[in-house]
Amino acid sequence: MTKTFGFGAALRRLALTGTTLLAMAIPALAQSVDLTLEERTVNINGTDRPAVTVNGQFPGPLLRLREGEDAVIRVTNRMRQSSSIHWHGLILPSAMDGAPGFSTGFVRGIAPGETFEYRFPVVQSGTYWYHAHNLDHEQRGLYAPIVIDKRDPEPFRYDRDHVVQLSEWTDERPLRVLQNLKRDPGYYNWNRRTLVDLIRDLGRAPDAEARRAIVRNRIEWGNMRMDPTDIADVTGATYRYLVNGFRPETPATLLFRPGERVRLRFINSGAMTYFDVRIPGLKMTVVQADGNNIRPVVVDELRIAVAETYDVIVEPRDDRQYQILAETMDRTGWARTRLATRVDAPVEPLPPHRPRPVLTMADMMMNPGPTGLDRGTPLPEQDQPGHVAPMDGMDHGSMPGMGAGQPQGQAAPAMNHAAMGHGGMAMGPMDHAAMGHGNMPMGAMDHSAMGHGAPPRSGAQGPGTPATTTAGGMEAHAGHGGMAMADPVVHDTGSPPGARVLSYRDLRPLRADPEYRSPDRIIEVRLTGNMERYIWSMNGNEFWRAQPIVARLGERLRIRFINETMMNHPMHLHGMWMVPDLGNGAFNPRKHVVNIKPATSLDVDVIVDAEGDWAFHCHLLMHMESGMMRIFRVTRDGTPVASTQQPAQAAMPAGHRH
Amino acid sequence: MTFSFSKATSAGLLVAALSFSSAWAQAGGGHAGHGAPVSLGTNPSAVQSVGTTAASGAEDHSGHSPIYFGAVLFDQNEMRSNGRGSPIYAWEGSGFYGTDYHRVWVNTRGETSRERGGLERTEAQVLYSRLVGYYWDLQAGVRHDFRIDPREGTPSRTYGVFGLQGLAPGFFEVQLQGFVGGNGVFLARAAASYDLLITNRLVLQPEAELNFSTGWDRDALIAPGLYRTEVGLRLRYEITREFAPYIGYSFESFNGGATGLNRRLGEKPSQSTVVAGIRIFF
Numbered sequence: 001m002t003k004t005f006g007f008g009a010a011l012r013r014l015a016l017t018g019t020t021l022l023a024m025a026i027p028a029l030a031q032s033v034d035l036t037l038e039e040r041t042v043n044i045n046g047t048d049r050p051a052v053t054v055n056g057q058f059p060g061p062l063l064r065l066r067e068g069e070d071a072v073i074r075v076t077n078r079m080r081q082s083s084s085i086h087w088h089g090l091i092l093p094s095a096m097d098g099a100p101g102f103s104t105g106f107v108r109g110i111a112p113g114e115t116f117e118y119r120f121p122v123v124q125s126g127t128y129w130y131h132a133h134n135l136d137h138e139q140r141g142l143y144a145p146i147v148i149d150k151r152d153p154e155p156f157r158y159d160r161d162h163v164v165q166l167s168e169w170t171d172e173r174p175l176r177v178l179q180n181l182k183r184d185p186g187y188y189n190w191n192r193r194t195l196v197d198l199i200r201d202l203g204r205a206p207d208a209e210a211r212r213a214i215v216r217n218r219i220e221w222g223n224m225r226m227d228p229t230d231i232a233d234v235t236g237a238t239y240r241y242l243v244n245g246f247r248p249e250t251p252a253t254l255l256f257r258p259g260e261r262v263r264l265r266f267i268n269s270g271a272m273t274y275f276d277v278r279i280p281g282l283k284m285t286v287v288q289a290d291g292n293n294i295r296p297v298v299v300d301e302l303r304i305a306v307a308e309t310y311d312v313i314v315e316p317r318d319d320r321q322y323q324i325l326a327e328t329m330d331r332t333g334w335a336r337t338r339l340a341t342r343v344d345a346p347v348e349p350l351p352p353h354r355p356r357p358v359l360t361m362a363d364m365m366m367n368p369g370p371t372g373l374d375r376g377t378p379l380p381e382q383d384q385p386g387h388v389a390p391m392d393g394m395d396h397g398s399m400p401g402m403g404a405g406q407p408q409g410q411a412a413p414a415m416n417h418a419a420m421g422h423g424g425m426a427m428g429p430m431d432h433a434a435m436g437h438g439n440m441p442m443g444a445m446d447h448s449a450m451g452h453g454a455p456p457r458s459g460a461q462g463p464g465t466p467a468t469t470t471a472g473g474m475e476a477h478a479g480h481g482g483m484a485m486a487d488p489v490v491h492d493t494g495s496p497p498g499a500r501v502l503s504y505r506d507l508r509p510l511r512a513d514p515e516y517r518s519p520d521r522i523i524e525v526r527l528t529g530n531m532e533r534y535i536w537s538m539n540g541n542e543f544w545r546a547q548p549i550v551a552r553l554g555e556r557l558r559i560r561f562i563n564e565t566m567m568n569h570p571m572h573l574h575g576m577w578m579v580p581d582l583g584n585g586a587f588n589p590r591k592h593v594v595n596i597k598p599a600t601s602l603d604v605d606v607i608v609d610a611e612g613d614w615a616f617h618c619h620l621l622m623h624m625e626s627g628m629m630r631i632f633r634v635t636r637d638g639t640p641v642a643s644t645q646q647p648a649q650a651a652m653p654a655g656h657r658h
Numbered sequence: 659m660t661f662s663f664s665k666a667t668s669a670g671l672l673v674a675a676l677s678f679s680s681a682w683a684q685a686g687g688g689h690a691g692h693g694a695p696v697s698l699g700t701n702p703s704a705v706q707s708v709g710t711t712a713a714s715g716a717e718d719h720s721g722h723s724p725i726y727f728g729a730v731l732f733d734q735n736e737m738r739s740n741g742r743g744s745p746i747y748a749w750e751g752s753g754f755y756g757t758d759y760h761r762v763w764v765n766t767r768g769e770t771s772r773e774r775g776g777l778e779r780t781e782a783q784v785l786y787s788r789l790v791g792y793y794w795d796l797q798a799g800v801r802h803d804f805r806i807d808p809r810e811g812t813p814s815r816t817y818g819v820f821g822l823q824g825l826a827p828g829f830f831e832v833q834l835q836g837f838v839g840g841n842g843v844f845l846a847r848a849a850a851s852y853d854l855l856i857t858n859r860l861v862l863q864p865e866a867e868l869n870f871s872t873g874w875d876r877d878a879l880i881a882p883g884l885y886r887t888e889v890g891l892r893l894r895y896e897i898t899r900e901f902a903p904y905i906g907y908s909f910e911s912f913n914g915g916a917t918g919l920n921r922r923l924g925e926k927p928s929q930s931t932v933v934a935g936i937r938i939f940f
Contacts, residue, residue, distance in 0.1 A: 178725065182758070192855055193855070194857050194858060223827040225825050385789060386759075
């Protein structure tokens with residue numbers, strides 16, 4: 001309204017600049033904060049584009065809170081569309097969570113012109129972040145770090161503290177990017193396998209057998225209609241990768257004095273990008289993951305999934321600059337910042353990219369389709385058509401091509417299911433088509449033809465039948481065709497031999513989890529989708545047609561993730577901790593994001609201690625926006641809970657080999 | 659067997675297609691982003707009866723309704739020359755709008771006449787398209803062949819169309835279509851193409867199309883069996899995904915009885931042309 005009055009606008013801008021300066025000067029221990037959301041022009045790539053700013057900043061200002069006090073945050077929306085701020089990883093009441101459509105009383109978010117007051121007790125400490133809970137505003141800049149100071153002193157010492165917030169920027173409208181992917185899933189992939197590559201590979205092959213394997217491998221992928229180079233949906237073709245808002249060519253400088261212990265708070269605020277982080281010349285001591293302190297572990301590299309945070313301590317001793325390199329997983333770009341002793345140090349060149357990873361047959365081995373396990377929904381649920389890739393194109397018996405160029409390649413005979421000998425397993429009941437998945441492509445359903453060695457017990461139950469096939473499910477798991485699943489938590493970052501790369505298994509809390517116990521029940525969450533149509537879903541149903549997953553307050557719910565797709569999915573649950581089962585019992589870590597690698601399965605326990613409706617989704621925003629999301633509904637009682645059957649202990653540590 | 663019959667058939671098919679899509683129409687809560695809970699067939703979304711916070715449940719997901727989107731592809735948008743006379747312009751394109759599952763498809767093709775100018779063999783299809791499997795869409799709708807010049811060229815025809823479109827093993831784009839109506843004959847068309855990536859931007863695309871008929875439609879140059887074949891080979895350079903100039907070769911031929919029908923008109927039954935054009939995708 002006041003837009004017409006130039007003076008008023010100028011005054012407001014002045015006031016805003018004032019607050020901006022203030023916010024920058026004192027990231028402040030003040031627990032009362034005002035944040036204003038505004039659209040402003042930024043120029044990242046030489047073109048003026050509208051960004052979403054917080055208090056005039058892109059990315060938003062650091063929010064510093066103190067454990068044990070109440071936070072009061074007033075968020076004013078000065079944009080034309082509704083917006084929201086979600087406090088990522090914070091444990092708070094559902095109404096304050098800031099996820100429009102989920103959080104109680106926050107149905108449409110913060111309407112234009114409105115101010116919403118968030119008020120919640122701060123019950124934790126560590127590194128977190130906040131962001132808009134929608135694709136458009138988050139991708140355009142509405143994200144920023146949260147640092148919560150611990151009430152007691154940290155169990156580790158450091159002299160200096162820097163936030164390293166990784167993100168990406170595109171000049172395209174975020175929704176346009178999604179539409180491009182829907183129109184052509186390979187739209188941003190300019191690194192597909194070509195004829196030229198084939199000729200080069202054949203030329204390098206040592207013998208005729210290797211050449212045959214290369215050709216067979218090409219044919220296999222063609223027959224499956226899958227693209228082995230599909231590592232990232234959105235690539236450096238449109239993204240510029242940023243650290244604290246700066247491009248790699250003009251990096252921000254994080255100052256240090258030689259000999260200091262510097263705490264780096266890595267936050268992956270990217271919408272779609274996994275980063276492999278390393279600091280040549282320095283070891284990183286990881287002390288915290290997703291805001292929770294862990295036993296210090298020294299690594300050379302770490303892969304940070306979207307929306308995760310890792311705090312590391314480095315000790316640069318020399319009076320020189322150290323590059324903090326974050327290479328995208330698909331090797332199409334860099335995010336980079338630097339540790340230096342002075343701001344005017346010359347910018348060093350970026351190193352050459354590491355070889356691009358290529359998906360292997362192992363990344364698509366696991367596609368069981370519906371197994372009949374309980375899905376945690378109030379009513380039985382069936383997959384929508386087109387969410388399970390047909391397996392008929394995959395002749396597992398003839399996959400010697402697997403061995404080509406893979407570190408973990410197996411001997412060909414191991415791949416032949418027919419030769420696996422699933423002794424004593426009645427295959428008849430595995431014909432799920434007879435169980436009422438009438439609308440499924442038969443190729444995908446005929447499990448007996450795939451050689452999945454699940455015992456008849458699990459097959460005998462229809463999808464969504466109340467009884468949880470805990471033990472059976474586990475066996476079905478173990479008997480999964482006898483194929484070795486890739487280790488679900490180990491990352492191949494292409495690091496040099498001897499370098500140590502962080503894995504979830506290294507994340508061990510300082511003290512045994514007092515709430516640790518065996519789960520009360522198990523539900524299955526298959527990560528599903530259609531790579532060709534860019535459809536993404538959980539258990540074969542997109543968000544708008546899916547039922548909520550219902551949990552009961554006080555229970556410990558085990559979610560058995562099965563990633564049937566060929567992409568990584570960073571799964572995020574609001575309001576409650578997730579505990580991936582890494583075989584460490586009470587020393588499994590608490591996380592707010594758990595990455596599920598392609599074609600792997602991981603058991604993740606949820607400590608169900610927060611009533612209300614919570615968002616549960618893949619944090620790749622394009623996946624979330626296309627439907628890979630559920631309501632996670634926690635009710636006090638009266639809920640038809642499928643089963644309280646006590647599962648066997650020793651369930652399924654990640655990385656177990658079948 | 660009359661023209662009105664064909665019209666009725668196609669109208670019926672169209673109605674069927676539309677009612678098929680009624681679920682989509684209801685579900686399309688629109689861009690406002692507050693789509694009603696979709697209950698499609700066997701997947702009831704009866705969440706209201708469950709839980710204590712049902713009121714804020716599946717009914718409101720700001721900004722999280724199915725995404726509507728569309729695309730237009732002019733795969734062929736080219737000049738064709740057989741080395742004699744003036745070159746002709748020809749196009750073959752398609753476009754859609756809708757969701758992942760339900761789309762309205764428009765296919766169109768045609769060319770300018772070598773002798774007279776104006777358009778020849780101009781066809782448009784309007785189809786409803788539904789995702790039925792991981793790689794396949796089922797389609798139904800109408801096709802109309804236009805007669806541009808009332809005195810010359812093939813007569814106008816309207817057909818009901820049903821078809822299957824998708825990606826076959828080996829990454830072959832496949833389109834199978836059946837046509838009913840036009841003068842009581844049943845027509846079928848099978849088309850396939852493949853993108854051979856020489857480099858990531860240089861793409862060689864072979865394509866083939868076969869047309870079949872169950873009977874004679876002499877005015878429309880249709881004869882029983884295989885009556886028309888088109889084969890092409892195009893080499894494009896994708897400057898962007900949207901804009902890709904290409905050169906290529908195209909061979910069109912009437913086959914079987916249609917050869918004679920074509921000769922009677924004094925035209926050559928087959929034609930080899932060199933083509934140059936720009937593939938457009940937006």
